Amino acid sequence: MSDIPLTFPHILLENARKFPASKIAMREKNFGIWQSYSWQDYLDQVRDFALGLVALGFKKEEKMAIIGDNRPQLYWGMAACQCLGGVPVPLYQDAIHKELQYIVDHSECRFALAEDQEQADKLMHLKEEVPRIEYIIYDDPRGLGNYKHDWLVAYTDVQEMGRKFDQENPDYFINVVNEVKPDDMSIIAYTSGTTGNPKGVMITHRMIADCSRGFLEWDNLDETEEVMAYLPMAWIGDHIFSYGQALTSGFTVNCPESTDTTFHDQKEIGPTHVFAPPRIWENILTQIMIKIEDAAWIKQKAFHYFMKVANRVEKKRIANESVPPVDQVLYAIGKILIYAPLLDNLGMRKIKVAYTAGEAIGPEIFEFYRSLGINLKQLYGMTESCAYISMQKDGDIDSESVGPPAPGVEIKISDSGEVMYKGPGNFIGYYKNPEATAETMVDGWLLSGDAGYMTKRGHLKIIDRAKDVSKLNNGTLFAPKYIENKLKFSPYVKESVAHGMSRDFVAVFIDIDYGAVANWAERRHIGFTSYTDLAQKPEIYDLIYNEIVRVNKSLSQDEQLKNSQIKRYLLLHKELNPDDGEITRTRKVRRRFVAEKYATLIEALYGGKDNVDVEAKVTYEDGRTTTMKANLKVRDVETY
């Protein structure tokens, strides 16, 4: 198998040789028109930029920070960096200053690539505190015309330097690329953990290449696929999907015009392969539901009727049972009237396979998309495994599990119930943090930090974060995330935090979904001024009450969990926000922090009071803070 290239620079060279000029590697919408680049264009762009970096003094094993939306230039910058034996460090563009500063400093970046003025400004600001940043390179020159610094260079100028360098040193590029080895580090992906500073996950070319190929073979995907690149480049999911898989298969990556146009651009492209966290699937479903409520009466009736049919049919399909002929006919009619037009409208008609990953997805949401005819599947992975641990197989779907182990991956459950795995994507270690590495890696097995078990079908089922699973005072198992996820499957609940460890019963904080609840309220002529005001309306408390009752009923079905039903709840006065440190950028609740910050609220939940005053500090994106005051109601819920 030695002829299959294992480093990304070599894979890129191979693609440029193998694919004709008509095969599109990348598209970007610019000025309202899709601009295309072939694999040869991709290589030329990367080569020019890489040699320009050399001219600026870029050395092997050097790190380069990359920040911005998904632009071809940023992917090329990543590849260019790898061609020189360097390591790209993609950053979340919505991360706050302190986080960015830590990462840029910790990763020892001497070079940084920014999408535009907004990102370049952030980096310039960082440069004052982290002087080791030497060069800041920007793609979009707009708004940067007035800055005159030697160390602030335009992307195209770097490429120009590269072309000049190439003329003088024609063999340099190929020689430097040939020095890159499969087991060299290819990327450091920083994960924002629920505690402490971000950790830099070191990953090699071979890991990304092997896992990408593993994904492609699992679903028989090839170079004809079309994907949309719109998820943060710093997320391992995007790296595997828009970079790893794209290069190893040769398929086309499409960059939307701007974040706001993604949905519309997707309609024009019609992607065949989709990878998105549950949040995106939830958002789209919420949008559909809002639009349906606005539709004509007859359309609403038709939609709801045929969605019931589809749901019935899908339940049979998942269970691998035969669908009754009547439902087959109804489903065929529904497909013409509802499902196909709806998918077309969402730009999802051509999807061959779609994945949801990163968090648990609600069975209702999952089944909604599947019933429409989208082959949506669940995948379980983490940055430390290159997102490659387990995934569902066609024809063997289970809405509550994350599927069997991926090819080449072994999974075992530790005595304490924690999921451990060993596979081709297992990382080298955390950058400059051997203690954390040692805590995670035990005899070649990686500790996932998740509690779960293998089902009878051989699927992995994840319950919760291992360290969060605990017991109530009466000894009942308490899995907070499991409960929170059940709540979050309601369109009206954005986030929730369940409490119960060493308590007598379970009580929850609820963060309403402002968009969906506001819409619901407007329809019923309920006036409100702000999030805080809306959240404290008695009508909204009633609305959420019903959602909690639904969760309690579902919990009551489970022998193990029926005593962990929710007894009390309150609606928070503000949205939990990563800027306030309450949740991570990937929207995971920082429990300890929330428990400390909202200690008075928790006391109110357990102290039997029916309302509580709260004062909270709010941090804006630019770091400014302000405090707000509110009075929150606390209510009881019926249990079953």
Place this chain on the structure above:
Amino acid sequence: MNEKKEPLLRAENISISFGGLKALNDVNLEIYPGEILAIIGPNGAGKTTMLNIINGFYKPDEGRIFFEGKKRTKRMKPDHIAAQGIARTFQNLALFRGMSALGNIMMGRTMKMRANLFSQALYWGFSQKEEIEHRKAVEHIIDFLQIQNIRRTPASMLPYGLQKRVELGRALAAEPKLLLLDEPMAGMNLEEKEDIARYVLDANEELGYTIALIEHDMGVVMDICDRIAVLDFGHKIAEGTPEEIKSNQKVVKAYLGEAEN
């Protein structure tokens, strides 16, 4: 700052009355190429009247206007003046409500369209080529103002701040030599104001437009303008850099002082 430079526009001894009210009285004003000039003053000081005179909507009772050194004749209509290269936005929104953002901005190109009605109707030959060129220019403006996501949205369905941005886009589409903005930030929240201020600055710095604007928000005016002219009851009472205006006693008394007391 521009002592030696020829002004792009020079208004000499402008006076105009509406009935008994003297809206402007013997006002002199120069706008120099490449600058951002702010016209400020209390309500009713004659700011909008001044803009209306500059773009030819009103004809002054007395006084003369020179644009690029050429004297404006009495017979010139606003559309002639627009064709000379003066574009403006309005205090109240004046968009085509049913038309998309794209269509509205495209309207700004009208002055530059040469194809005749017949070939335009058939979308054939020269008119096709021309349309593509104009669309390209409009797309650059859409990109500049970052409104790609609302390209196809009818103007009436856009929030106020975005409508203002589309209006600015339409003025920019005419590629004017002189851009007049009548309260571009009126009624906006802080974030929207900062956005528009950024676009105005960029239009000046990156695209090289000469801009004259009326604005009430002193913070914005002091931040982004090169020069300020102050009107009060139809008289120009001061002119100079933001620093000079801040320390000018007359201005403080007539305008800034009122706000403070």
